Each structure stands twice: as C-alpha cells, then as structure tokens.
Amino acid sequence: MSGTMLAGRFNVVTREFAVKEVPIPVPGPSDVLIKVQAAGVCLSDVHIISGMIVPPRITEGELTLGHEVSGTVEALGDDVTGWELGERVTIQALIEKEDGIHTIGLDYDGGWAEYLVTPASTLVRIGDLPFDQAAIIPDAVSTPWSAIEVTGKVRAGDAVGVWGIGGLGAHAIQLLRMIGAGPIIGIDPSATARQRALDFGADAVLDPKAVDFADELRAANGGAGLDVAFEFAGFPGIPEQILETLAPGGRLVLIGISGQPFTVKDNFLFIAFGQQVLGHYGSEPHHVPQLVRLANLGRLNLAGSISDTLPLSQAAEAVERLENHAGEQIRLILRP
Numbered sequence: 001m002s003g004t005m006l007a008g009r010f011n012v013v014t015r016e017f018a019v020k021e022v023p024i025p026v027p028g029p030s031d032v033l034i035k036v037q038a039a040g041v042c043l044s045d046v047h048i049i050s051g052m053i054v055p056p057r058i059t060e061g062e063l064t065l066g067h068e069v070s071g072t073v074e075a076l077g078d079d080v081t082g083w084e085l086g087e088r089v090t091i092q093a094l095i096e097k098e099d100g101i102h103t104i105g106l107d108y109d110g111g112w113a114e115y116l117v118t119p120a121s122t123l124v125r126i127g128d129l130p131f132d133q134a135a136i137i138p139d140a141v142s143t144p145w146s147a148i149e150v151t152g153k154v155r156a157g158d159a160v161g162v163w164g165i166g167g168l169g170a171h172a173i174q175l176l177r178m179i180g181a182g183p184i185i186g187i188d189p190s191a192t193a194r195q196r197a198l199d200f201g202a203d204a205v206l207d208p209k210a211v212d213f214a215d216e217l218r219a220a221n222g223g224a225g226l227d228v229a230f231e232f233a234g235f236p237g238i239p240e241q242i243l244e245t246l247a248p249g250g251r252l253v254l255i256g257i258s259g260q261p262f263t264v265k266d267n268f269l270f271i272a273f274g275q276q277v278l279g280h281y282g283s284e285p286h287h288v289p290q291l292v293r294l295a296n297l298g299r300l301n302l303a304g305s306i307s308d309t310l311p312l313s314q315a316a317e318a319v320e321r322l323e324n325h326a327g328e329q330i331r332l333i334l335r336p
Contacts, residue, residue, distance in 0.1 A: 006336065008112030008315040009062040010049060017049050017065075019315050025109065025117040032083060032120045033075035034091065037131040038309075039111040040068030041318045041332040042139055042167060043234070044257070048106065049319060052259045057107045065315075066334070067093040067104045069111030070126060070135040080120045088131070090292065092122040093138040094282045101282070111135075112315055114336040124288050129295055132309065132333045133302040136167070137291050139282070140331055141302065143255065144172035144230070145291060146283035148179070152228045152253045156180030161217065161226045161245060163208065164233030164256055165193040167331050170200050171305065172230055177201030178299065181228075185220050188233070192328055199304070208241060217245055226250055236260040239277070248273040255280050309333045 004021045011017075027033045045065050047053040055063060070090040073083055091111065095102045104110045104118065126134040148154045160181045162169050165188040176184045177200070186197025186205040194205035204220040206213060218224065225247030231238050234256025240263060242252050254277065264270050264277075294300040307329030310318050318332045 005114035006312055007064045007109075007114070008066065008312065008334075010065050011062050012055055012058050013060060015049060015051055017316060017319065019313050022064075022113075024115050027075055027077040027117045029077045029079040030119055030121075031077045031117050032073055032080060032123060034069070034071040034089065034116045034118060035074040036069055036071040036111050036113060036116055036336050038070050038135040039066045039312075039334045040136045040140060041315075041322055041334060042068060043322060044139075045105070046319055046323045047257055050323075052257060053106070055106050057102070063105070064109035064111075064113050065105045066110035066112035067106065068135050068139050068331075069104070069116060070131045071111075071116070073123075074115065077120065083120060083123065088126050088134075089123045090126050090134040090137055090288065091116070091118050092124060092285060092288055093142075095119060095122055103282070112312065112334055114312070124292060126292050127296045129292060132306050133295065134292065135333065136302065136305060136331045137295070138288050140167045140305070141171045141175075141291050141300070142283035142287040143280075144168045144232070145175050146287050147230060147253050147255055147280040148172060148175055150284065151278050151280040152230065152251055154179065154181050154228050157182060158227040159183055159185075159221045159224065159247070161185045161187055161229040161242070162197070162202070163187045163229065163231045163238055163242060165190075165197045166232065166329075168255060169230070169232040170196055170330050172232065173197055173200040173202050174300070183221055185217060185226075187217075190328070196330070208238070213241075214244065228253065230255060232256045234258045236262070240265060243270070243275070243277075246273070246275050249275065251276045251278060253278050253280050305330045306333055307331055309335055312336045
C-alpha cells in the first residue's frame with residue numbers, strides 16, 4: 001500500500017508537534033498494518049511534548065505519538081498468520097524485547113495517524129466493543145487495573161484512596177468497586193472530578209486542599225488509615241500528603257509523573273509501620289484481553305469514559321485541552 005497519510009508528529013529535538021502528511025508505513029514480515037479508527041489522548045502524550053518524558057530510544061527525527069489505539073487489520077506481513085483482513089483490534093501499548101520494554105508512541109511510531117504498523121503480537125481482538133472504548137483499554141483502563149491487581153495487591157475490603165480522578169483514576173475507582181474494595185475515597189481539587197469519582201463508584205470524595213483534609217479522610221474510613229493509596233495526579237507534594245494517611249503496612253503506589261523528588265518525612269514511623277512506596281508502569285500482556293472480555297460482557301462500562309471526539313487534524317487542540325483542563329475530562333478521542 002503506497003501513498004501518504006496524516007499523522008501527529010513530534011520532533012524529539014525541537015519538541016515541536018504538528019499534524020502533517022507522511023508516507024503510509026509498510027509492515028515488516030512479522031508486522032501488521034492497522035487502519036486506525038480511534039486513538040486516545042493521554043496526559044503522558046502531553047508530558048512527551050512538554051519534555052517531562054523523553055523518548056529513551058529515539059534521539060533524532062520525528063515520532064508519531066499515541067499509545068491508545070484501535071482499528072482494523074489492513075495488511076499483513078509475509079510471516080503473519082492467524083489474522084484476517086478487516087478484523088477489529090486494539091493494540092497492546094507495551095512490547096517486551098531483549099533490550100527491555102518498548103512503548104508504542106514512545107519507542108516506535110504510535111496511533112495518532114491514519115495507519116499504524118505494529119508487531120502482530122501486540123494485537124488484541126475486541127469483538128463488538130466500540131472502537132473508542134476499545135482504544136483506551138491499553139492504558140487508561142489496563143494501567144490502573146494492573147496497579148490494583150499486581151502492584152497494589154488490593155483485596156476485597158481494603159480501604160483505598162485514589163488521588164487524581166482523571167483518565168486513569170476514574171477507571172481505578174470503577175475497577176476497585178468491581179473487586180469489592182471499600183471504602184473507596186476519591187481525592188481531587190476539582191469539583192467536577194470529585195463528582196466523577198462518585199459517579200464511578202467512590203464511597204466518599206475529598207478536596208486535598210481542604211484545611212481539615214486529614215481529619216476528613218480518617219472520618220471517611222472510620223478513623224483508620226488507608227491500606228492502599230494510588231497517586232495518579234502527578235503533582236509535587238502529593239506523595240508526602242499520602243504517606244501521612246497510610247495505615248501500618250499501608251502501600252503508596254505511584255503512577256502519576258511529576259518529575260520531582262519527594263521526601264519521607266518521618267523515616268522512623270515509615271520503617272516501624274512497614275509501609276511501602278511502589279512505582280507502577282503500564283500493564284501485563286493478559287490484562288488487555290481480560291478487560292476487553294469484561295467490557296464485552298457488560299461487567300465494565302466504558303461508555304461514560306469518552307469525554308469528546310475530535311478529528312486527527314485537531315490533535316494539537318486536544319493536547320491543549322488536556323494540558324489546561326486535565327480535571328474536566330476522562331478521555332479525549334482522535335478519529336482519522
């Protein structure tokens with residue numbers, strides 16, 4: 001397949017971003033060409049453009065952004081078997097290679113484009129799930145799910161706090177509700193985000209800037225500290241605030257990226273109480289198919305997760321909206 005297409009391109013040297021015409025990529029022997037139907041806009045994409053996240057393997061030239069993608073199989077590499085043209089798929093955001101984890105839209109060209117080349121091993125069938133909902137599963141849904149299940153090791157009945165009720169935090173609340181955690185406390189300075197937390201299943205919501213925040217949080221949990229806390233917001237000062245709310249043995253799971261250090265203020269109590277700070281990135285290969293299955297069964301409702309849809313040509317506007325109004329939407333979708 002020859003010709004050109006539109007793609008959202010980021011210059012890794014100048015940090016300029018623009019939607020432009022580029023050649024349609026050609027799949028290698030083990031690759032598949034995907035006709036993109038929907039692509040999510042994530043705060044990580046904003047962080048790449050701002051320079052907070054630096055592509056580790058691309059030091060010059062341009063990169064197509066976008067790690068949340070769904071579409072249809074357009075062409076198959078010569079060695080690819082088990083797939084048919086036209087199949088509806090989403091794409092795993094992470095690939096494990098000999099030199100470590102590779103992320104689509106960070107280590108190789110992503111899905112803010114009309115077409116995408118990706119290894120056949122990254123494809124996940126989506127059945128009848130709408131393209132926009134399927135597109136966000138490989139990060140906005142699978143990352144919090146993996147953080148809950150693998151890193152946070154949340155069990156039914158655990159008291160959990162969720163800081164930052166944006167694209168990942170909102171789904172974390174929905175997933176925590178699904179597995180029986182409780183109470184689930186949503187924490188965000190935005191009144192819109194706090195209402196979203198309630199809509200997605202939080203038992204209580206709090207403003208982290210409130211003068212009596214610590215007292216309110218303990219009151220919401222019957223006077224006890226949190227078993228697990230998830231930091232999705234990525235703002236300086238939040239980890240310090242969270243550490244003061246943990247119960248003995250409590251775990252702080254960091255997902256949000258602030259680019260700033262933080263301090264464990266009371267080293268003795270942190271050690272004596274056996275508390276933990278854990279970093280989390282992405283998800284494991286089985287999580288995306290698992291979540292697609294749950295969504296198709298109706299156990300996971302993602303219909304309310306799509307805040308707006310914009311044409312690919314307006315990708316820069318979508319980035320600006322997310323950067324300046326991050327608390328006001330869950331996921332923006334680009335459609336070629």
